[in-house]
Amino acid sequence: MNESHRIRVLVAKPGLDGHDVGAKVVVRAMMEAGFEVIYTGLRKSVEEIARIARDEDVDVIGLSVLSGSHVPICERFGALQKEYGLGDKLWIVGGNIPQRDQEALRTLGVDGVFAVGSELDSLVGFIREKVS
């Protein structure tokens, strides 16, 4: 990776879910790792998130969902990727994601699933490895 390029990450809270402890913890871990992080705050529509990702030209998009609605949200976000030119971004999903849904998310184009209990350093390492 080019030394001068800081990895830019968007951490977003789609839908109505108000659980933001995990998203904020992840933001801090990424900031500590030297990434530039944009955090959307709660209750963003997938369209808003796609627009911010495009306008801010981020390398990584992280969606945090703990309400159980990760599959429908990712279906809708995935459908917007082409329109917003986000196909080349690293797409990560975190939250309360049961094992049985992880394959479905990957089929939708999610590059990495970091469920509750994942180590922060493994997330940071994954991003470093994939964004180059």
Place this chain on the structure above:
Amino acid sequence: MTAGKNDKSPRRVVNESGIEIKPLYTAEDVQQSGGSDGVGQPGAFPFTRGIHDLMYRKRPWTMRQYAGFGQPAETNERFRYLIANGQTGLNVAFDLPTQCGLDSDDPLAQGEVGRVGMAVDTLEDFEIAFAGIDLDRITVSLTINGAAAVLIAMYFAMAQKRGYDLKQLRGTAQNDILKEFIGRGTWVFPVEPSIKLVGDTILYCAEHAPLYSPVSVCGYHIRESGASPVQEMAYAFCIAKAYIDHVLARGLKIDEFASRLSFNFDIHGNLFEQVAKFRAGRRLWASMLKERYGTENPKSMWMRMIAGGGGGGLTIEQPENNIVRSAYYALISALSGTQTMALCSYDEAYTIPSEKAARISLRTMQILVEEMGLCDTVDPLGGSYYVETLTNQMEEKIRGAMDELDAQGGIVQAVSDGRIQAAVSKQAYEDLRKLERGETRKVGVNCYELDEEQPQVEFHPFDETVCGEQVKRLNRVRVERDGAAVASALDRVSADAKAGSNVMPAIVEAVKAYATVGELTSRLVEVYGRYDEPVRF
């Protein structure tokens, strides 16, 4: 965790609230930490040992498992199941659209209808949800905040329609919006109008439903967001103070409403620290009501509470361990003299509790009552050198945290500019790092792990047809209701909101005309605006 200079030096122990724990406590420690004058008798000021003289000897705590999902009919079925199994109160979970003040057919509600709680659009949903439940015998707690004014109005309208007298109706609404800005996140309006709405509900209840508890101030979610036990109590008390000051400024007298305020606190963590937290909290709250607000009425000084949950202590790993954890949390709650208890179920880190998991939670409490002697004597830990010392120390720390916050401009300011949110989330981060480094230990997470671990809970099936069915019923209600009556009721809500008057009477009339949660919330948003979350790290 510093190693001793020789083998005889014990390891250093500091609890989550920053208090160093000695290997042994004696009468001297109690004296040095402030003495035992503040212990007193249960049922008498300062209520350290409990708000009632006989506590559970007279009646065990209310058992109130959090429940709700899908359409109101399915939730009604779960309610009846819990009651049939010995549950003595209800604690209603609403889906996210309802909590955010949206109708089930709102585009933002897509994928969320009936998922994490029961879907509610109109009064009809409440009529179905509580059908066949005796509201005199089973009190109902509504876990609702941003849309609380509307849902409280709906509860009152439903009860009145069934012939209950509001003057005699008991029950609770969570309705603590200030903590929603710190954790949980189901806010709708900006901070100031949100406090005004809480005030509206308190004033309305004081006049029309004097036995109803319109607000349950929550330390719980602040703790779950990363706060220490001391901060949990301190911030909750500061929030309660903000509501009291607001209502006093609107002309009510302290004894016209203080006895109807209650609290919601968390129970995971070190057993003795939590018990001391609650005993200290009761004493501090009573003293504050007496000294700052000048009440002489004991009921106004009571820190009534639901002490329950403990979700932040449960783990995804080895979920059955959560049954054991919850049993200890229940013990904490019982030893702390709670009025009401609810336990997170062992599968709740994954899913909406299954019937079986909910029943185990209920049985956990029933075992304490029936088999373990928890209801035989009041405040069984009272007089312990350790617990009394810790109670004194926790009280001092909570007071200190409150003073510090007040000196910095108070809770409303700290929430508005995002300072509290940032501080609490920083602590959550540091706590997680400590866990990852093994500095704090969590069984099954960073010690005693299993190599091959698969989730072993059964998932609550989410019924994809819920949304369609709910919307179909909503549309039918929209067609059948008297459109002109709804329009004029909604106009009155708008007019009262604009005029700065109490909007509750108009909202009650509107829900009786079957105005929807979304229609009412939109009217209020037009006047009050929406909250703009400060993002701060």
